[in-house]
Structures are given as structure tokens and as C-alpha cells.
Amino acid sequence: xxxxxxxxxxxxxxxxxxxxxxxxxxxxxxxxxxxxxxxxxxxxxxxxxxxxxxxxxxxxxxxxxxxxxxxxxxxxxxxxxxxxxxxxxxxxxxxxxxxxxxxxxxxxxxxxxxxxxxxxxxxxxxxxxxxxxxxxxxxxxxxxxxxxxxxxxxxxxxxxxxxxxxxxxxxxxxxxxxxxxxxxxxxxxxxxxxxxxxxxxxxxxxxxxxxxxxxxxxxxxxxxxxxxxxxxxxxxxxxxxxxxxxxxxxxxxxxxxxxxxxxxxxxxxxxxxxxxxxxxxxxxxxxxxxxxxxxxxxxxxx
Amino acid sequence: xxxxxxxxxxxxxxxxxxxxxxxxxxxxxxxxxxxxxxxxxxxxxxxxxxxxxxxxxxxxxxxxxxxxxxxxxxxxxxxxxxxxxxxxxxxxxxxxxxxxxxxxxxxxxxxxxxxxxxxxxxxxxxxxxxxxxxxxxxxxxxxxxxxxxxxxxxxxxxxxxxxxxxxxxxxxxxxxxxxxxxxxxxxxxxxxxxxxxxxxxxxxxxxxxxxxxxxxxxxxxxxxxxxxxxxxxxxxxxxxxxxxxxxxxxxxxxxxxxxxxxxxxxxxxxxxxxxxxxxxxxxxxxxxxxxxxxxxxxxxxx
Numbered sequence: 137x138x139x140x141x142x143x144x145x146x147x148x149x150x151x152x153x154x155x156x157x158x159x160x161x162x163x164x165x166x167x168x169x170x171x172x173x174x175x176x177x178x179x180x181x182x183x184x185x186x187x188x189x190x191x192x193x194x195x196x197x198x199x200x201x202x203x204x205x206x207x208x209x210x211x212x213x214x215x216x217x218x219x220x221x222x223x224x225x226x227x228x229x230x231x232x233x234x235x236x237x238x239x240x241x242x243x244x245x246x247x248x249x250x251x252x253x254x255x256x257x258x259x260x261x262x263x264x265x266x267x268x269x270x271x272x273x274x275x276x277x278x279x280x281x282x283x284x285x286x287x288x289x290x291x292x293x294x295x296x297x298x299x300x301x302x303x304x305x306x307x308x309x310x311x312x313x314x315x316x317x318x319x320x321x322x323x324x325x326x327x328x329x330x331x332x333x334x335x336x337x338x339x340x341x342x343x344x345x346x347x348x349x350x351x352x353x354x355x356x357x358x359x360x361x362x363x364x365x366x367x368x369x370x371x372x373x374x375x376x377x378x379x380x381x382x383x384x385x386x387x388x389x390x391x392x393x394x395x396x397x398x399x400x401x402x403x404x405x406x407x408x409x410x411x412x413x414x415x416x417x418x419x420x421x422x423x424x425x426x427x428x429x430x431x432x433x434x435x436x437x438x
Numbered sequence: 439x440x441x442x443x444x445x446x447x448x449x450x451x452x453x454x455x456x457x458x459x460x461x462x463x464x465x466x467x468x469x470x471x472x473x474x475x476x477x478x479x480x481x482x483x484x485x486x487x488x489x490x491x492x493x494x495x496x497x498x499x500x501x502x503x504x505x506x507x508x509x510x511x512x513x514x515x516x517x518x519x520x521x522x523x524x525x526x527x528x529x530x531x532x533x534x535x536x537x538x539x540x541x542x543x544x545x546x547x548x549x550x551x552x553x554x555x556x557x558x559x560x561x562x563x564x565x566x567x568x569x570x571x572x573x574x575x576x577x578x579x580x581x582x583x584x585x586x587x588x589x590x591x592x593x594x595x596x597x598x599x600x601x602x603x604x605x606x607x608x609x610x611x612x613x614x615x616x617x618x619x620x621x622x623x624x625x626x627x628x629x630x631x632x633x634x635x636x637x638x639x640x641x642x643x644x645x646x647x648x649x650x651x652x653x654x655x656x657x658x659x660x661x662x663x664x665x666x667x668x669x670x671x672x673x674x675x676x677x678x679x680x681x682x683x684x685x686x687x688x689x690x691x692x693x694x695x696x697x698x699x700x701x702x703x704x705x706x707x708x709x710x711x712x713x714x715x716x717x718x719x720x721x722x723x724x725x726x727x728x729x730x731x732x733x734x735x736x737x738x739x740x
Contacts, residue, residue: 207708208708208711208712216708216711217707217708217710217711219707219708225711263590263591265588265590265591265595277675279675279676281583281585281588282585283583283584283585286567286583286676287677288565288567288676288677288678289565289567289677289678289679289713289715290677290712290713291677292677292708292712293567293675293676293677294675294677295674295675295677295707295708296674296675298674298707298708299601299671299674299675300603300667300670300671300705301602301603301604301605302603302604302605303603303604303607303621303664303667305605310707310708312705312707315707319605362605365602365605368602369601369602369671370675372597372598372600372601373579373581373595373596373597373598373601373672373675373676374581374588374590374595374675375589375590375591375592375593375594375595375596375597376590376591377591403602403614405519405521405597405600405612405614405617406509406510406518406519406521406594406597406600406612408519409510409518409519409527410510410592410594411591411592413591
């Protein structure tokens with residue numbers, strides 16, 4: 137594999153942290169995650185920081201920037217609707233990044249970036265029907281069919297975190313109720329931990345300690361149930377050969393995958409009549425989005 | 439348009455009634471619907487009846503039979519899982535129909551048949567991303583992308599009636615809980631009418647009389663809410679340009695489409711940032727499945 141354009145900065149704006157990396161030739165350098173900027177001043181400062189890191193590493197200016205954003209992104213480089221970053225909804229990210237970094241920028245949905253990156257690592261499944269689900273602060277997906285990534289009417293496909301799984305359920309940052317990500321995301325676990333007074337623990341610890349702490353056990357069990365439920369919904373609709381889990385939370389999921397599969401099989405329509413849908417964890421985790429963002433620039437096979 | 443094979447009998451096994459039609463050249467003859475047979479003896483009798491009708495009209499034997507079934511159908515002609523016709527799950531329909539009718543038979547999911555038939559009438563939408571939802575006793579769909587109908591890993595895509603919209607909701611005939619069709623189908627309306635003591639009224643009357651009977655009004659309003667909710671789920675996932683409603687219940691929906699659209703817009707993620715998804719009623723209604731079943735035989739454009 138190789139980049140036509142050398143020196144691409146990939147930036148993934150997560151709901152909680154901003155991940156970035158630099159692609160030079162076929163090499164990738166991952167930078168430390170930083171907290172996601174929440175206002176314009178912090179955003180400008182963060183962009184200057186990652187830009188400086190990349191320029192220093194390259195000993196020249198980056199050639200281009202790829203950006204992944206969590207939500208609906210427009211064709212002209214603007215954010216259209218970002219449930220977890222409301223202050224930046226309707227901001228033209230491409231323009232801003234180009235101004236600050238001084239290089240041309242391209243934009244895509246973060247889950248689409250992550251999905252493309254994961255499938256470059258593990259290869260597409262034989263039938264082509266698969267979904268890569270990114271689980272971080274929120275929940276999103278890239279949907280693939282035999283023709284490759286399915287973009288949809290306006291390029292917004294894969295907003296799976298906002299399918300309603302409980303008609304009158306929990307309020308969601310998107311303004312609606314009962315969205316899947318309110319029951320199955322880093323954000324949902326975080327808010328349950330907060331209400332139980334576990335403020336300083338991180339989510340990886342919660343997964344690690346589930347066998348010794350009954351509070352954590354029921355929380356993780358609920359999470360696995362809802363992950364199985366949402367996957368069952370997607371398989372009912374799309375009849376998927378494979379589901380790949382990625383994003384920051386996916387790191388913790390390997391240990392509970394048998395649980396997730398068991399719930400999935402209980403919850404999918406006609407389980408006994410179906411060929412088995414593979415459910416697996418990807419390999420890029422929290423950096424899938426940033427790595428995929430560099431692929432917005434002329435990556436070709438070979 | 440024209441059929442390569444002349445004299446095709448199309449049969450659609452609905453949860454409540456069996457629809458059939460005969461395609462000769464470019465002509466279609468629709469037969470009266472009959473109650474869906476529920477046991478093997480009734481099934482054989484019904485097949486002999488519709489076969490006789492078609493043979494008499496042709497003055498010879500039918501050349502082939504297309505069959506639409508509500509559920510998961512296998513590649514070898516067998517029903518794999520039929521939530522509303524449990525006694526026929528695992529029956530080889532192709533074999534049985536070929537034995538009784540004496541002509542070769544082909545099989546597909548009923549919603550796929552209906553979807554293909556509706557899109558032949560109204561043309562595919564420009565982007566290709568659309569769903570045709572068949573609403574009768576249950577709820578199913580055909581999913582289309584730019585490459586045409588999306589079949590999925592095993593040919594089971596579009597089982598949208600069995601996405602869970604209420605985690606611990608109403609029991610479904612598929613064995614699970616909270617399925618969309620438990621809130622949004624002829625079957626769901628029927629069971630609410632039954633429990634309210636309205637046993638002898640048909641569902642078309644309920645829609646027609648909704649403005650004069652407050653019981654009917656709230657029932658239809660709930661139905662429209664759930665139709666909007668499910669469409670919002672599908673649009674979040676698939677970013678659809680168009681949703682076409684067909685099947686027996688679609689006849690009654692034209693009058694309440696503005697309501698359905700209003701709920702949809704309330705319930706879809708990022709409504710203000712999206713281009714408008716068209717929601718419309720098809721033109722073939724309860725015969726969409728049977729007509730589409732005849733298309734399993736070598737229909738070509740031109």
C-alpha cells in the first residue's frame with residue numbers, strides 16, 4: 137500500500153478526545169490523544185498544536201489534512217449536525233482547518249473513516265455485507281455492501297447510534313428519546329457511573345473489574361445486552377455477514393464478546409434459520425478514525 | 439415491458455389472505471383474494487384452486503409459478519422461518535407447488551417481490567437509496583441501493599418488522615419482544631381492535647372513521663407515530679431518498695401521510711440538516727407481492 141500524497145495529517149474529533157496521526161509514505165505516526173476542544177479558542181489552539189507536531193516531524197508543512205467528525209457532515213466541508221459537539225454544528229471545518237494548518241483539508245463522518253481503515257486492515261468479508269460499528273462517546277457505523285461503502289442519499293448513512301430502541305426512553309443529545317447510544321456507548325456508561333458516584337474511574341477499569349464488583353458486572357451486562365440488541369436490529373435489516381467493533385471502547389470488548397454474541401442470538405429474528413453473522417473486534421481501536429481520515433487522500437492499493 | 443415466459447402464476451402468501459394473479463405477455467389478471475390456508479390440507483386445496491383458475495384462463499397449463507412468502511426463504515425453495523405461518527416453517531414450497539400445479543416454481547420473500555413490482559411501476563429514485571415497506575398482517579421491506587435490490591449475506595435483508603423499538607415491549611410472533619410490527623401493522627391494529635371489542639370492523643373502516651370515532655382516532659394516531667418512528671430508524675441507518683409504502687394497509691394510508699411525515703420529522707436524527715426523504719404510497723397495494731412474484735420469471739425491460 138502507499139499514499140500518493142506524502143505527509144497527511146489525520147484528525148478525529150471524538151466526543152471526548154481528539155486523536156491525530158501523521159501518514160508519510162506507508163508509515164503512520166500516532167500522536168497522544170488530547171481532550172476534545174469545546175469552544176472556538178480551544179479548537180484553534182488544538183489545531184495549531186497537532187499541526188506543529190506534524191510539521192516538526194516532517195521538517196516541512198503537511199500536504200493535506202483529513203478530518204473525521206461525529207455526526208452529519210456536508211459536502212462543502214461544513215459540520216451539519218454534531219450531537220456531541222453542538223457548539224460546532226454548522227461550522228465549516230474544512231475552511232477552518234485549511235486556514236490554521238495552511239494545507240488543503242477533506243472531511244468525512246468519523247465512523248466512515250474508521251470503517252474504511254478497519255477494512256483495509258482485515259479485508260472486506262466475502263459477501264460484502266458488513267457494518268463497522270465505532271463505539272466511543274457515542275455510537276456510529278460505516279455500512280458496506282458489495283459495491284463498497286454505502287453512503288446514502290446525502291452521505292449520512294450509518295447513524296446507527298440514533299435508532300430508537302425504546303419508544304419513550306432516555307433523552308439523547310440529538311434531541312430525541314430512546315436512541316441506541318443512550319444504552320450502549322462510552323457516554324451511556326459514563327453517565328451511569330456518574331449517577332452511582334463512580335466519578336474517577338475510567339471505563340476500561342470498569343470492564344476489567346466486572347468480575348469482582350457486582351455494580352460493574354450489572355452495568356457491563358446491560359451494555360452487552362444492548363450491544364447484542366442493536367446488532368440484532370442491524371442484522372434483521374441488512375442481513376450482515378460480519379459486524380466489526382472499533383473505537384475507544386472496543387479495546388474492552390474482546391473479553392465480553394461471547395456475552396454479546398449470546399445476547400445477539402437471543403435477540404435476532406429467526407436465529408436458528410440464519411447463517412452465523414461474525415461479530416469481532418477490529419484492530420485499530422481509538423485510532424481507527426484518525427487513521428481512516430488520512431485515507432481521504434488518494435490512498436490506492438498496490 | 440414483456441415477459442419472456444408467457445403464463446406465469448404469481449402467488450403471495452400473506453399472513454391473512456392469499457393473493458394471486460396471472461401474467462400473460464404484458465397483461466395481468468388479478469384473482470380474488472382468499473383466506474390464507476393454515477394447514478397442509480387447506481394449502482393443497484388453495485393451490486389447486488388458483489392453479490385451476492389460471493389454467494382455465496390460459497386454456498392450457500401455466501408455464502411457471504412465482505411465490506412470495508412472509509419471512510426468511512432459503513435458496514433451495516424452502517421456507518426457513520415464517521413468523522405468521524409457523525406451521526409452514528421449513529416446508530419446501532417450491533417442491534409442493536411444483537407437485538400440485540405441475541409447473542416449475544420460484545420463491546422469494548414477499549416484501550422483495552412487492553418492492554420490485556412497485557419500483558417497476560414508479561421507477562427507481564435518482565440516488566438509488568430507497569426502501570419499499572410492505573404493510574399487511576406484518577411488516578417487511580425491500581431495500582435498494584445504487585446496485586439494485588440489496589439481498590444481504592443469505593438473502594434475508596429487509597426484515598424491518600423485527601427491529602426492536604421497545605426493549606421490553608409487546609411479544610411478537612417471531613418469539614421476541616418490542617418488534618416494530620407489534621406497533622405498526624394490520625396485525626397490531628387488529629389485536630387492539632379485538633381487545634377493545636371491535637371484532638367485526640375491518641381496518642379500512644377504522645381509518646375512514648377516525649375523524650368521527652375517538653377510539654379509532656387514537657388508534658390511527660398511534661399507528662402513524664410508530665410508522666414515523668420506524669421510518670426514522672431506517673433513514674438514520676440508510677439515509678434514504680425515498681420510502682414507498684405498499685401492501686394491503688397502504689390503501690388506507692394516503693389520507694394520513696401528512697401525519698406520518700410530521701411524526702417522522704419529529705423522530706429522525708438531525709431533521710433540520712437533512713435533505714427531505716420522500717414518503718409516498720405505491721400503486722399496487724395488496725397485489726404488489728403477487729405481481730412481483732410473477733417477475734421472478736425472466737422479466738426484462740423493453
